[in-house]
Amino acid sequence: MVVCCCLGRTATWVSYQLKIHAQKYMRSPLIPEMATQEVQLNETLAHLKSESESLKSKLEEERAKLHDVELHQVAEKVEGLGQFVMKTRRTLKGHGNKVLCMDWCKDKRRIVSSSQDGKVIVWDAFTTNKEHAVTMPCTWVMACAYAPSGCAVACGGLDNKCSVYPLSLDKNENLAAKKKSVAMHTNYLSACSFTNSDMQILTSSGDGTCALWDVESGQLLQSFHGHAADVLCLDLAPSETGNTFVSGGCDKKANVWDMRSGQCIQSFETHESDINSVRYYPSGDAFASGSDDATCRLYDLRADREVAIYSKESIIFGVSSVDFSLSGRLLFGGYNDYTINVWDVLKGTRVSILFGHENRVSTLRVSPDGTAFSTGSWDHTLRIWA
Amino acid sequence: MSMEALVVEMQDPKGGVKGSEQKLNVTSIPYVITGKDVLTWITNKMKTFSLCAEAQVMATMLVAYGYIYPIQNHKKLVMCNDGTLYRFQTPYFWPTEKWVAEDTDYAIYLTKRNIRKKGMLEAYEQAHYNHLNKWLNHKWDFIVMQATEQYKATKERKKADRVVLDCQERAYWVVNRPPRRTHSALDDGPERLIDPCADQVCCSLSRLVKYVTTYKNHDAFLAPCLPSNPWLTNNDNYWTLNTRRVETPTKMRVERWSFSLFELLTDLRGRDDFKIFLKKEFSGENLAFWEAAEELKWGTASSMSSKAETIFKTFLAPGAPRWINIDGRTMGMTVKGLEHPHRYVLEAAQTHVFMLMKKDTFFRYLKSPTYKDIQKKALSPEAQNFSPAQIEQNAQSCSPGIHPIILWQQEMEENAKAAAASAPVDVKAMMSKMDRKNKHILEFMHTRF
DSSP states (O other): OHHHHHHHHHHHHHHHHHHHHHHHHHHSOOOHHHHHHHHHHHHHHHHHHHHHHHHHHHHHHHHHHHOOOOHHHHTTTSOOOOOOOOOEEEEEEOOSSOEEEEEEOTTSSEEEEEETTSEEEEEETTTTEEEEEEEOSSSOOOEEEEOTTSSEEEEESTTSEEEEEEOOSOTTSOGGGGOEEEEEOSSOEEEEEEOSSTTEEEEEETTSEEEEEETTTOOEEEEEEOOSSOEEEEEEOOSSSOOEEEEEETTSOEEEEETTTOOEEEEEOOOSSOEEEEEEOTTSSEEEEEETTSOEEEEETTTTEEEEEEOOTTOOSOEEEEEEOTTSSEEEEEETTSOEEEEETTTOOEEEEEOOOSSOEEEEEEOTTSSOEEEEETTSEEEEEO | OOHHHHHHHHTOTTTSOOOEEEEETTEEEEEEEEHHHHHHHHHHHOTTOOSHHHHHHHHHHHHHTTSEEESSSTTOOSOOSSSOEEEEOOGGGSOOTTSOOOHHHHHHHHHHHHHHSTTOSOHHHHHHHHHHHHHTGGGHHHHHHHHHHHHHHHHTSOHHHHHHHHHHHHHHHHHHSOOTTOOOTTOOOSOOSSOOOHHHHHHHHHHHHHHHHHHGGGOTTTSOOSSOOHHHHSOTHHHHHTOTTOSSOBHHHHHHHTTOHHHHHHSHHHHHHHHHHHHHHTOOHHHHHHHHHHHHHHSOGGGHHHHHHHHIIIIISTTOTTOOOOOHHHHHHHHHHTTSOOTTTTHHHHHHHHHHIIIIIHHHHHHSHHHHHHHHHOBOOOOOOOOHHHHHHHHHTOOOOSOHHHHHHHHHHHHHHHHHHHSOOOHHHHHHHHHHHHHHHHHHHHHHO
């Protein structure tokens, strides 16, 4: 296994070198004296690239040799699932433009959602009442999160920031007045999440990094570098130690990070396109990802590899968002073809397809007690399904 | 050439090592071999061995791995080139990856020997026994039952057979649970986190399957939600029955607490019940420390030093009011780290305490009257079957419930009350308060009379 680790690290180092050389090439002026240097650089680039490719395939070969057991084989004796009747139980109308993100409150019924027109709304999804509304100073609010206490929400997007708004029982209070600017990135904010308390926020950004922030002071506690392109999503591990999180990006990689050291402890690259969503399996031993390559995949952390692919020939549009049911048996995926596909995680088969949205499903989350899941769509609405 | 193939050849009646019957104490043991014979045989057989020492090494390995065992000095696992007596171990007890020597089996073995004759266990075995009695306490009825059955079964055998079986079993356990400060050939080095063995992959995948099986009745998409799923019937009884501070939780909720310590602690209602149990055992300091460490880890950056100081004074300082019992090395490391506190400074101590609770306290809680009590009292709500018309009606009367902000304020108040109630009494402050009160009374009386 040391071999695999070395190969992995070498591959990372090689692609890092590749990036540096690429940058150097872009910056050097085309002066005649530099011509020979240019040729040399080109050769080095090509050489490094082929070395990187061969290392990657060697790594995959080693991984494949050692593990050839599939999840559905291990799960052969598990009972099959019956028929499902899942319908829209609530439709939340109020956003004036594409809904981009949503999150549940720990009370299992309230929701925060954000949209392209800069509005962030807090709903009681059970009664469908809008309880709070904030207008952000920017458009495309791509990320929002509910604080664990239920007393605040965080959001951000094209403003490159993540701000925290404490909520109030007074309906007339202007929430924007108490806004706290916490995170600061050099490109758009793609995702944010509170940790186990209201005091820390984890963010991911188009600038290729993730970061952990202290809410009270706005101080950067830790930054996470390793993605070679925009980071689009993240999820915190639900473990008793609670010290790791996973992120997915436009570099097709899903990285697992140690929050204390900032190190990338595991990396998975089997998707063929951008990873739009990552979500931990409820036990914390695995995570699922959804990608523009129209597949969802399951990665087991101990086995250190992909253990299942959820795909169908008839599904050709990208997955925007994934989440597990409470037991981990079902994986819900929101797709760009306006549908929701429900997968049997253990058997690898699709058990249901749900229709209702009139445009892309952009966000999907299961409620904290697993009684329902919510979707947000570019059709300006949110739906609760059960 | 594998060790197993070699040992089989050594036992060949025609060309193998010559054995004879020997008297051990009063009993005759069949097929006993001497170390010298074994080494001669190996040297002759393995003509590639240029040195006698190589044969010695090979033979010692056979003893170290438990294929051959000494019958007199049973803890000395080497092959001696003299008349020392050995026997071949029965294949049942050969080392194999497929059947790892488990703690449960060892516990059964030690218990069996205890039944036979109290005080028969050696010091290191007694230490193992006490340790296992603690960690495997939840299985102890099963262990005693198995040990008793096995003991009864052996009593029915002939004495000679019994002696041989005893020797074999004892030899097996000397190899698999070596006495302190002896080396074991079976020692594999530190456990590798990412093991490329295919069995490991099977194990981790099985873990995923196991999780689904454990939780499937709690998944609202797979099993009915009782009394009803609020989203389906527009009736929120399910949520009111499962609030944070409900007096009597539901049976499903109480069952979930038994799945893992993590579940028990994550559900604050469960954590409350656990605290009741800990109070009865006078061992609440571990959980209190864990909670304080969590607060430090997830707290604001500015509160770090003051929290660290309070934690040190309360849990770690010598003579602290809620001193936690962790091993010396962890304590030393933690106290040193607290000189320059950061949010992960208590990580090692917190993990140690969590593991302690997970492997010991948690199982005792599940067997305790506290848990059995709450299991009995727990509610099993009847399924609510609403007609479509009723569901419509329910929708009209949906209430917003209590706002999370109010719930949070209530939670903070309760926590403050609990902290005040459990804080060690500041005797000095109490005394000065009493003094001031007395002074007032004296002054009053003075003016009156």
